[in-house]
Amino acid sequence: MAIPIVTHTNVNWRRNAPTPERPLTMSGRDLQADESLLPHSHPWGQVTYALQGVMRVTANNSSWIVPPLRAIWIAPNVEHAITVLEPTLLRPLFVHAERAPFAGALCQVLEVSNLLRELIVALEQHDPDEPSTRVTLLGELILDELSRSATRPIRVPLPEDKRLKALCAALIAEPGADHTLKEWAARVGASERTLARLFERELGMGFGQWRQQVRLAHAAPMIARGTPLLLVAQELGYTSQSAFSAMFKKTFGCSPSAFFDYQ
Template structure:
């Protein structure tokens, strides 16, 4: 399938910029798998969220895979890009910089509560170019709920070195690949020792830990969509469902089924 480039202007076709009097607005568009929103930034914050579908968000030298039970907070002026992995109903919230629910420029992975989802759906029903008292109340409730949202440590840091970039891009595209670091070294034109050193220096972790983060990121939307754990484990390169579940529990402190039980 050919990749379709969606410009920032096209994406915000029905969005008014947030203001102090109207701190939360919504932009929205239905996009197809492989549509790409090129790197851009804006002076307001953004809660990147899709009512349906899965997307990959890249910002601050990191990447996140985002299913409907998750959202990404992107601070004002932070450059970011979006790639749609499954047909998506994108409904990002634009938040005035003065009302940012999180301090700093770090992106945050948010759990989307039932209440937050319903508030977003309710906000979508309003004419996005017309203010109303009800819209103002919804905006304030959304800001309050965002600040209360639980965050999750699902983050895939990205490198600068071109050899490491090639390796990481290949693994993100195919997280179940079983190549060793030595195998990758032969493909990207660097020694195994050099790649190991680059992982620690640029990404702050070893190859195995980074690959585990990638697999976790891909696992979230698969589990959320009801894919059996055995299938998830097989597609992500684990020898068994129990091996995958053990890794998941070590990272999050609970089993995959418990983690998603209340979603």
């Protein structure tokens, strides 16, 4: 079955382009599962955020799975694409390059505070074609809150080598798979040693660490939906909830419940 594609409509999105006088604007689009926004870029920065739903964002040879309590900052002129994993209320914020809340071209995973979410909801109530003092003030408050947002180290780097691409795509699609690197090597037509070398060279980490990052990325939307941690652990290939929680705490310094404000 072909994946529905939503082309990037420059006319509509450029109409909402930010300016020095109006440095933050918002666009809105409701997307169904398996829809995709094709790779594109623009001269302004973007906070990719959804009020509801889960999406996968790809940029800078990396991939992120984004639930409503997270957002992705994408710097100006960085090419990016979006794949919708669940029906999503996409509400990206466009930020003028001169007011970018983060320096450099690296993408950032942002924790969306309650205040930031409510500011975005308030901004959505206004007609984008009718700027007002209130819209200006909301925009400035959002920019200030963005600059204060906590960032999270949830990132899944993506490779260039076609053999490694095949392995990584399969694991992203099925993160709970427990095949060893040797078993994957047989599947993709490369030796175990070659794959191990490619992981270090192209992704900067070993196979086990990369697989952990994939599993953490998939855990985010599951926990955000209220899935019990035991089921999350089982779905992602861990032998127990405690094993999953221990890995999570080792990576982030706190339990999954504390990280996602789950309880």
